Amino acid sequence: MNQFRFSRRPDIGDKVRVSFEFFPPKTDEMEARLWDTVTRLEPLKPKFVSVTYGAGGSTRERTARTVKRILNETTLTPAAHMTCVDAARDQVDAVVREFADMGVTRFVALRGDPAAGVGTAYRPHPDGYANGAELVGALKGAGDFDISVSAYPEKHPESPDFATDFDMLKRKADNGATRAITQFFFDNDLYERYVERARRAGIYIPIVPGILPVHNFTQVANFSARCGALVPAWLAERFDGLQNDPQTHALVASAVAAEQVLDLVERGVSDFHFYTMNRADLVFAICHMIGIRSHEAEAAGSAAA
Numbered sequence: 361m362n363q364f365r366f367s368r369r370p371d372i373g374d375k376v377r378v379s380f381e382f383f384p385p386k387t388d389e390m391e392a393r394l395w396d397t398v399t400r401l402e403p404l405k406p407k408f409v410s411v412t413y414g415a416g417g418s419t420r421e422r423t424a425r426t427v428k429r430i431l432n433e434t435t436l437t438p439a440a441h442m443t444c445v446d447a448a449r450d451q452v453d454a455v456v457r458e459f460a461d462m463g464v465t466r467f468v469a470l471r472g473d474p475a476a477g478v479g480t481a482y483r484p485h486p487d488g489y490a491n492g493a494e495l496v497g498a499l500k501g502a503g504d505f506d507i508s509v510s511a512y513p514e515k516h517p518e519s520p521d522f523a524t525d526f527d528m529l530k531r532k533a534d535n536g537a538t539r540a541i542t543q544f545f546f547d548n549d550l551y552e553r554y555v556e557r558a559r560r561a562g563i564y565i566p567i568v569p570g571i572l573p574v575h576n577f578t579q580v581a582n583f584s585a586r587c588g589a590l591v592p593a594w595l596a597e598r599f600d601g602l603q604n605d606p607q608t609h610a611l612v613a614s615a616v617a618a619e620q621v622l623d624l625v626e627r628g629v630s631d632f633h634f635y636t637m638n639r640a641d642l643v644f645a646i647c648h649m650i651g652i653r654s655h656e657a658e659a660a661g662s663a664a665a
Contacts, residue, residue: 376625376650378404379439379568379633380643383412384422393638394426400640402434403654404647407631410468410508413441420455428462439508440464443472444495448487452495456502466506469495469537482518493531500536509533511540511567513554517588526561533565540565541633543587544572546595548623569624572635573642574613578603614642618649625650 380401385391398409409430413423423440430438440459442452459467471482471492484490489498492509499505509532512525519525529540540563545551555567574580577599584591598616602609621632634643644654 374651375630376621376652377407377631378647378652379407379631380409381412381633381635382409382426382638384419384426385638386422390638397636397638397640398430398434398436400644401636402436404644404652406436408437408439408466408506410439410441410466410633413443413472424458424462427459427464431463437466438464439466439468439506441468441470442495442499443470444484444489444491445472445482446485446488448485449489449498450487452489453498453502456499460503460505465503466508467499468508468541469499469532470510471495491528493528493535496532496537497535506538507536508568509537509540511542511554511558512588513542513545513551514588514590517586522557526558526563529558530561530563533563537565539631540567542567542570543589544570544584544635545589546592546620547590548620548627550590551624552627566631568631568633569629570633570635571617571621571646573617573637573639573646574599575610575637575639575642577609577613610642614645614649617642617646621646621650 382394382397385394401409411423411426411430413419427438427440430436442456444452447455456467469492473482489495496507496509499507509529511529512519515522516525516528519528532540542551542554551569558567572580574595577596581591581596583589595616598612599609602612624632634646636643648654
């Protein structure tokens with residue numbers, strides 16, 4: 361696919377639902393940026409917001425603090441990430457209970473990246489959950505939770521083939537997953553074919569596209585290469601020559617992501633999950649362009665009228 365194709369319908373914003381992903385901050389400066397992002401995006405009324413959880417529980421305490429603050433200080437509904445990496449079952453179960461005691465009813469259940477990093481071999485903890493499907497089953501057994509899982513339109517980089525991927529996704533769905541959220545992608549044809557193949561494989565849960573606004577094209581291209589996501593030539597051309605022009609880069613990035621979402625809406629998609637990178641600027645602009653308005657802005661407009 362060389363580019364996205366769409367026609368703008370005036371009612372799109374009323375039909376689209378969004379969710380956002382945040383990661384727990386490591387420093388005071390990052391903490392301030394995260395809460396600026398949360399404050400900026402909260403009026404968009406996302407369906408939920410997810411908070412990531414590092415490999416082996418490396419961000420467990422920060423994740424818990426972030427989730428608790430979202431619960432206590434905002435109107436947002438948080439979903440806590442859970443992974444299997446370097447943790448025994450009783451440790452994972454204890455974290456689930458901790459989140460549930462806070463009032464968390466949503467989880468994002470992931471196997472997780474190897475503790476040594478993407479590209480290294482994954483080895484299950486000898487006393488832990490072996491994969492995402494087992495983790496979903498444990499979560500479902502612990503409570504009536506809303507559970508999101510991962511999906512890979514371009515195949516998980518460690519999978520030998522798509523059949524293996526679909527077998528795992530079906531196991532997660534059969535064990536109680538509510539929806540799948542995809543890894544980011546830039547070719548909508550790949551996503552559409554993936555969903556069609558999933559349906560033929562007997563997987564009927566919603567498969568929500570994960571959208572990554574391109575805050576920094578060089579960084580995104582490097583990360584995409586590590587995780588097996590295609591960067592189309594047309595996308596690279598859009599950002600060519602903008603390495604030292606952040607303002608134009610941001611304008612192009614918001615336009616590209618809005619085009620991608622609108623094209624997916626034309627294909628029948630209504631739910632989108634944005635990987636915010638704890639930055640509100642592009643996500644807010646994209647949501648505005650696809651017709652999702654800040655409830656605060658709407659209220660101010662009504663008052664002015």
